[in-house]
Amino acid sequence: MAWFDSFPQLADDNLRALKKTIDEAFRTFSRSYGASLETLFEPLKQFLIWSERVLVGTPWPIILLLAAGLAWAASRSWKIVIAAVVTLCLVGYFGMWEDTMKTISMILTSTLMSIAIGLPIGILMSRSNRVRAVINPILDVMQTMPSFVYLIPVVMLLGIGKVPGLIAVVVYALPPMIRLTNLGIREVDPDVLEAADAFGASRWQKLIKTELPLALPTIMAGVNQTIMMALAMVVIAAMIGVQGLGQPVLKAISNQYFTLGLFNGLAIVGIAILLDRISQAWGARLQKHRGVKHV
Template identity: 65%
Template sequence: MSEQSWLSEIPQLDRHQLLEIRKTLDGAYRAFSREYGDAIEAVFDPLLSFLIWFEKLLLGTPWWLVIAVLAGLAYAASRSWKLTLGVVVAFFLIGFFGMWDNTMRTMSIILVSTFVAIGLGIPIGIAMARSNRVQSFVTPLLDIMQTMPAFVYLIPVVMLLGIGKIPGVIAVVIYAIPPVIRLTNLGIRLVDKEVLEAATAYGASPTQRLFGVQLPLAMPNIMAGINQTIMMALAMVVIASMIGVKGLGQPVLKSITNQYFTLGLLNGLAIVALAIIFDRVSQSYAKRTQQHLGGHDHG
């Protein structure tokens, strides 16, 4: 009873006031999306064109050629025959079980989203590492992006841009970009001050120090961030399918609503296979670059 009376003491907005505030905010956002929606969509047109072209390229290329290219890239990154063979077997099984087209669609959106996230994330991470003020501004935003349920930020994106590929890419990028920003910032900040002082003593400019010293030494951290970003982008595939992104997520969604256990399981396993392949390849590439740097330093 005492708790009840204590709660009743707190002044609360009545239901009518709350409704008015919500109506005002909703109305303002709708007006904004009507006014500027087309202009914002036009900004993303080049990205949409590229995404459609890339998807068509993956779907139109013969399966054996796609597998050969992926195996070649896996070997170039990892120098591991076992991993390369694993990539070939995994993609062959994906095709064998009839999930090839959906996997190619998923790969196109994941790769484009990851490149966008890296292209935006690394410069933001560098800016954070160079300025404490930028860091104190960006860190709370990253906290919000990482803790906000994905469904919540799908709402404004869909209201503004409708349903389709671009809202999907934006949702995936928002969800997946924090690790690459955080780990780029961390990696650069962890670079030994004495190394930087030595570079300055040799007459290196701030830009030369960044590209010649800080980024190469921060590369293991940056690669770990990129790896996490790819994993989070893949985790977002099923949620992105809810706003019309075609790929492996849609059969999983269909299997939830219609209780098709095998369909969901197979497509889920295909997403897992993609995740493992991307994870292993990017990790072994990171290890190789680290060894190369280590060897370079000793040399």
């Protein structure tokens, strides 16, 4: 009975000792390898800086033409083209152009990284049920963990700045890319794969010329979700120094600047809707193309 009464204190002491051990191990790792990790991510930092300079330094008429061309290529809809141009014009009119370009730069960079990392992992998952069984729980944790938690380890390892924010954004936005790549490849018609085997296609040829093209609409849905999650995380990542539309929102919250927060919040919503419509339209066109191809 005495042991039972002392059990809560014993459990508390053990938990405190475990936390202390983990914290000390993380601090030791950070002090030993933090500088090396910063050097490892230096090319990524330079690429992000370069992309920001390109978008911020490009004259606004060229940006508008590029946005209109991208919207038309994706959707073939004048409504989406006009909406894209009007959204960017309003962003510039209300003095948020530079912050918007920085936000778009972060989204594009994090999306490209998510595709580069998520596509191979998704392909690997589609090839092996064992790999899928291992990775799925990790993805579940990544998608259910509060977004603020992602900031803790990267800040402790790399400090405050662009690269820690980018890493946090990529980790948060990565799961949809992996899941939908795996799903798209697994949904490819087995008869088509048998036909590819009959023509003597190698595994690499079958992947590049058959599986990925047929899975592309589903993969594009993953890209769409990745973009949306990256945009959501970019605002939160402003807490650790990521420049863009998120920083004025945080400033508005801390100083009760209602109009500043409202305008920047509406700009975030506008960019989110714009990117969502363009990526969805592109995926729909790919889906339509795939259906025509099967006919």
